[in-house]
Amino acid sequence: MATSRAPLESQGLPGWLQAMPFGLVFAAFFVLPLCFVIMVSFWDYNEYEMIPAFTTRSYTESFEGCLADLPNLCTMLATYLSTAKFCLIVWALTLSIGFTVAYFLAFYVRSATTQMVLFLVCTIPFWTSNVIRMISWIPLLGRNGLVNQLLMSAHLVNAPVEWLLYSQFSVALAFVHLFTFFMVAPIFNSMMRIDRRLIEAAYDSGASAWQMLTNVIMPLSKPGIAIGSIFVITIVMGDYITFSVMGGGQIASAGKIVATRLDALQFPPAAASAVILLVATMVIIGVLNRIVDIRKEL
Amino acid sequence: MTKRHKNAGAGVTRRNLLKAAGALAGAGVVSSFPAPAVWSAEEKVLRYLGTAVNQSDDITKKVLADTGITIQNIVATTDDVTKRVATQPNSFDILDTEYFSLKKLVPSGNILPMDAKKIKEFDNITPIFTKGQLPDGKVIGDQGTAPKKVMFLEGPHSKTFSKTETEWVTLIPTVYNADTLGIRPDLIKRPINSWAELLNPEFKGKAAILDIPSIGIMDAAMVVESMGKYKYPDKGNMTKAEIDMTVGVLTEAKKAGQFRAFWKDFNESVNLMASGETVIQSMWSPAVTAVRTKGIPCVFQPLKEGYRSWASGFCFSKGTNAKQQEWAYEFVNWYLSGWAGAYLNRQGYYSAVLSTAKANMEPYEWAYWMEGKPAEKDIHGPDGSLLEKAGATRDGGSYDDRMGNVACWNAVMDENDYMVRKWNEFIAA
Numbered sequence: 001m002a003t004s005r006a007p008l009e010s011q012g013l014p015g016w017l018q019a020m021p022f023g024l025v026f027a028a029f030f031v032l033p034l035c036f037v038i039m040v041s042f043w044d045y046n047e048y049e050m051i052p053a054f055t056t057r058s059y060t061e062s063f064e065g066c067l068a069d070l071p072n073l074c075t076m077l078a079t080y081l082s083t084a085k086f087c088l089i090v091w092a093l094t095l096s097i098g099f100t101v102a103y104f105l106a107f108y109v110r111s112a113t114t115q116m117v118l119f120l121v122c123t124i125p126f127w128t129s130n131v132i133r134m135i136s137w138i139p140l141l142g143r144n145g146l147v148n149q150l151l152m153s154a155h156l157v158n159a160p161v162e163w164l165l166y167s168q169f170s171v172a173l174a175f176v177h178l179f180t181f182f183m184v185a186p187i188f189n190s191m192m193r194i195d196r197r198l199i200e201a202a203y204d205s206g207a208s209a210w211q212m213l214t215n216v217i218m219p220l221s222k223p224g225i226a227i228g229s230i231f232v233i234t235i236v237m238g239d240y241i242t243f244s245v246m247g248g249g250q251i252a253s254a255g256k257i258v259a260t261r262l263d264a265l266q267f268p269p270a271a272a273s274a275v276i277l278l279v280a281t282m283v284i285i286g287v288l289n290r291i292v293d294i295r296k297e298l
Numbered sequence: 299m300t301k302r303h304k305n306a307g308a309g310v311t312r313r314n315l316l317k318a319a320g321a322l323a324g325a326g327v328v329s330s331f332p333a334p335a336v337w338s339a340e341e342k343v344l345r346y347l348g349t350a351v352n353q354s355d356d357i358t359k360k361v362l363a364d365t366g367i368t369i370q371n372i373v374a375t376t377d378d379v380t381k382r383v384a385t386q387p388n389s390f391d392i393l394d395t396e397y398f399s400l401k402k403l404v405p406s407g408n409i410l411p412m413d414a415k416k417i418k419e420f421d422n423i424t425p426i427f428t429k430g431q432l433p434d435g436k437v438i439g440d441q442g443t444a445p446k447k448v449m450f451l452e453g454p455h456s457k458t459f460s461k462t463e464t465e466w467v468t469l470i471p472t473v474y475n476a477d478t479l480g481i482r483p484d485l486i487k488r489p490i491n492s493w494a495e496l497l498n499p500e501f502k503g504k505a506a507i508l509d510i511p512s513i514g515i516m517d518a519a520m521v522v523e524s525m526g527k528y529k530y531p532d533k534g535n536m537t538k539a540e541i542d543m544t545v546g547v548l549t550e551a552k553k554a555g556q557f558r559a560f561w562k563d564f565n566e567s568v569n570l571m572a573s574g575e576t577v578i579q580s581m582w583s584p585a586v587t588a589v590r591t592k593g594i595p596c597v598f599q600p601l602k603e604g605y606r607s608w609a610s611g612f613c614f615s616k617g618t619n620a621k622q623q624e625w626a627y628e629f630v631n632w633y634l635s636g637w638a639g640a641y642l643n644r645q646g647y648y649s650a651v652l653s654t655a656k657a658n659m660e661p662y663e664w665a666y667w668m669e670g671k672p673a674e675k676d677i678h679g680p681d682g683s684l685l686e687k688a689g690a691t692r693d694g695g696s697y698d699d700r701m702g703n704v705a706c707w708n709a710v711m712d713e714n715d716y717m718v719r720k721w722n723e724f725i726a727a
Contacts, residue, residue, distance in 0.1 A: 047401060047402045047405065047710070047714060047715075048384055048402040048403065048406040049384070049405075049406060061719065064719065069530075075719070075722055075723040075726045078726045078727075079722075079726045080727070084386070135347060137571075138569075138573075142573050142575055143573070143574055144573060144574050144577050145573075160714045162503055165575070166558055166559045219715070233395050244562070247559060248506075248557075248559025249509045249559055249561065249562060249725070250552065250557060250559060250560060250725070251724070251725075252605060252725050252726030256722075256725065257722050257726075259513065259720065260722050260725070261375035261718065261722075262717060263381075263385055263510075264511065264512075264714065264715075264717060265302030265377075265380055265381055266718065297565070
């Protein structure tokens with residue numbers, strides 16, 4: 001290890017130079033466009049063009065009625081509250097399912113080959129596109145869909161169950177189905193790094209299985225949990241298509257607000273909505289970072 | 299051909315090649331040919347941006363065969379077409395868009411009007427576009443962005459709509475239709491004759507509306523009026539208070555669980571209806587046909603309050619040069635000469651020049667599609683698929699019955715920005 005590292009250090013490529021390629025990509029494709037978005041969000045606009053004059057119109061109009069209509073919720077607050085609710089539900093479900101799957105893979109499966117094979121099996125759904133995986137739920141959950149046909153023929157219900165599709169249930173279901181793997185992967189990774197001697201030590205000290213889980217494995221899986229949570233939360237916050245397709249267009253989301261403004265050719269308010277979304281997501285990630293210091297844990 | 303090239307190539311040495319090149323270069327200097335003959339035989343290509351209503355392989359092939367023009371179709375949704383014109387005017391040559399978008403597109407200066415004098419059939423275009431009346435003189439509804447309001451500009455580079463007829467036409471019409479609600483008669487089992495039925499609690503959880511604000515709000519206004527709640531001075535140009543009220547009615551219905559879904563594209567509306575998720579919804583004519591070709595009964599129901607109409611047409615990009623504009627005129631003239639019109643009529647749309655389309659259709663086809671008569675023979679779509687058996691009549695009847703009962707047109711309102719915000723509020727409710 002030490003010998004292989006030495007030549008690189010002796011060549012003396014400074015750290016900043018090594019980080020430069022990625023830094024440049026990051027600046028060109030993320031920082032710069034983001035600056036444009038922020039700039040445009042402060043522009044004025046009319047029916048057909050953006051007017052490069054400073055105004056906070058896009059923001060004040062986006063938050064229209066948020067104070068005046070209290071205690072009723074304005075569009076922006078209602079939308080974010082609804083999106084946050086989905087975040088919480090989806091996060092809790094993907095975390096519990098993802099943790100269980102990762103635990104099984106890491107600690108119950110003994111051979112490394114079986115582990116890898118099973119892990120790859122988890123990725124199979126990703127061989128088709130997001131949208132197809134989502135749309136395939138529709139014939140299953142619809143009013144005359146497979147699930148309802150089963151329930152009806154088993155005489156469990158007299159009329160088709162309506163809340164299976166185009167409902168909060170179907171949106172949450174699709175999210176969990178689509179994104180649980182984003183939890184499995186980082187948690188599995190964290191668990192594989194746990195020094196098995198720690199678990200043996202806990203066992204030798206007389207810890208029960210539950211105590212080993214809560215006192216050893218869970219704390220040491222925290223970085224994986226935090227990374228998985230960031231994946232899931234940012235995706236749900238910014239999602240537009242799952243809400244539209246599975247919610248029948250009836251459920252608001254932050255992404256949908258941006259899309260409607262874009263379609264109406266109103267770029268500045270769309271940019272403002274995007275900035276608001278970014279700030280909201282960063283606040284959530286910030287809070288998460290407070291709970292788990294990811295940098296330190298890595 | 300290839301073989302001959304090969305043989306010639308075998309005998310060419312580098313030296314000969316250089317000599318020949320030198321001779322050619324010399325010739326170029328001496329003789330002042332404006333452009334070598336190769337260029338004048340240049341392929342005629344037009345990039346055609348539109349919403350796929352009029353863009354089909356059949357039309358593209360026929361244009362090439364008849365005029366030698368290669369059409370490159372660029373297909374986008376209505377909103378994306380508008381976005382593209384506003385942001386990338388050089389990415390297309392000829393544009394096919396809806397009249398209601400003109401209020402956004404003309405002031406941008408990115409499109410150019412066409413010269414009526416260069417359109418052979420211009421005087422035969424149905425007076426719906428020029429005067430807002432049927433060929434027999436009956437005046438039809440003009441609320442919203444009726445084509446006659448935005449048909450003419452004051453000059454070739456003007457951004458002002460002219461109130462009188464001029465030579466400068468914003469869009470040469472291609473296709474138009476009258477839209478209404480689609481229903482599943484087998485599931486509703488009673489006659490439907492009013493827009494108010496969309497919000498009838500009887501269809502709770504089985505209704506849908508389309509989620510394109512500028513069109514959805516018009517459908518909503520038709521519903522509000524037919525419920526007797528309010529009479530709009532102009533549905534197509536609401537005040538803020540009217541928008542609040544209209545969206546309020548929708549929101550109330552949404553909270554009561556009236557809607558199963560909101561649809562945004564054609565295929566979604568077909569799936570909702572075909573699967574029985576909805577039994578009554580805003581719909582477009584070809585979507586109704588698509589449901590029916592699956593063997594599922596679906597009616598494009600005429601309603602007593604009338605239709606919501608739309609129309610689209612051709613203009614060119616400001617980025618086109620004189621030669622491309624000539625091709626564009628040639629293409630548009632071909633389009634109005636009948637073959638394309640008949641093709642569109644057979645899809646259940648209407649063509650702009652009725653006389654030429656009629657000449658390209660069988661009499662029994664014309665009688666079914668345009669005169670509202672029972673079909674003498676089986677009716678086939680342009681692709682040859684069976685649409686209706688002999689004896690069927692078209693929903694809504696004849697051209698005069700359908701276009702004559704237009705109540706309003708798709709529109710962009712003065713308060714569009716406010717309306718879009720309110721629409722988001724409705725979705726979030």
